[in-house]
Amino acid sequence: MRVSPGLALGVVALVSTSPLLAWHAEGHRITTFEAVTLLAEELPQFLQDGRDQMAWDSIDPDLMRNRSLPQLRDRESPDHYLDLELLQGGGLPDTRSEFLEHIASPEVGMGIEKVGGLPYAVVEATQRLTLAFAQVRHQPANEHLQAKVMLYAAQLAHYAADLCQPLHTTIHHDGRALEDYSSPYTGIHQQVDALIGRLEPQAEIRGEPLVLKPIFPAVVEELKRSHAEVDRVYQLEGDLALLEAGGEPSAELRSWTRDRYRASVLFTASLILTAWRESADLQIPEWGLPEQPPTN
Numbered sequence: 001m002r003v004s005p006g007l008a009l010g011v012v013a014l015v016s017t018s019p020l021l022a023w024h025a026e027g028h029r030i031t032t033f034e035a036v037t038l039l040a041e042e043l044p045q046f047l048q049d050g051r052d053q054m055a056w057d058s059i060d061p062d063l064m065r066n067r068s069l070p071q072l073r074d075r076e077s078p079d080h081y082l083d084l085e086l087l088q089g090g091g092l093p094d095t096r097s098e099f100l101e102h103i104a105s106p107e108v109g110m111g112i113e114k115v116g117g118l119p120y121a122v123v124e125a126t127q128r129l130t131l132a133f134a135q136v137r138h139q140p141a142n143e144h145l146q147a148k149v150m151l152y153a154a155q156l157a158h159y160a161a162d163l164c165q166p167l168h169t170t171i172h173h174d175g176r177a178l179e180d181y182s183s184p185y186t187g188i189h190q191q192v193d194a195l196i197g198r199l200e201p202q203a204e205i206r207g208e209p210l211v212l213k214p215i216f217p218a219v220v221e222e223l224k225r226s227h228a229e230v231d232r233v234y235q236l237e238g239d240l241a242l243l244e245a246g247g248e249p250s251a252e253l254r255s256w257t258r259d260r261y262r263a264s265v266l267f268t269a270s271l272i273l274t275a276w277r278e279s280a281d282l283q284i285p286e287w288g289l290p291e292q293p294p295t296n
């Protein structure tokens, strides 16, 4: 859908007021834990031992959107969504600065707080983890470096799972945007956010985690797959409302939740695997490698 910049401003004003806590805390914890479990054979053992900690840390990016910390909230919030329709059909350039330039142009005419920057957050978090993995390869027993890896991986897991929640990729984030671009605020966003924690869809993951290379186009493809589920979400609106009212989840809702859960786990695992493999060839300058592990 094409919208004029003037009208689109009306749409995005409501975007920025959405709670946007994809998959809620419980959903983030479950997907993070399962993604790391999936990589047990390939990743160093400390990551398996730290799964509970990482699952817990994966909710941090949502905590950073605390209204009492306005500068942090302003910086952090756009990293949790991308309203694909607002790009006026334009593509997503490779870097955040090119993207900022694109959305500031007359063609789009908006800031990142309106459009969102989720795919950039995903790739930047993956590359931050690549750097930490490269350090830990030099000093595998250094617990300080291990702790850093776990924190970065947990934060990456958050953005990856957000991307797989379709309502984080659209202007229709909480009910179909109305003709005047106001939101009906139907509450569907939080109903979808709650699904993984509520239905606990843990299921066998079909498929293997993949090394995503080149990474940015692969992230954009995953974003588009998630966005393609927006219509399905709205087809399930009645099922979601029934569940919210205390009814039993429908088979369709269970099946869809399982599919999105699998996508979240597999995408998260693929990004962590990508960071691990890429770290093998990453050069770290001498000053980035402590001589001895720091002592307490």
Ligand SMILES: [Zn+2]
Binding pocket: 020, 021, 022, 061, 062, 080, 158, 162
């Ligand atoms: Zn989030």
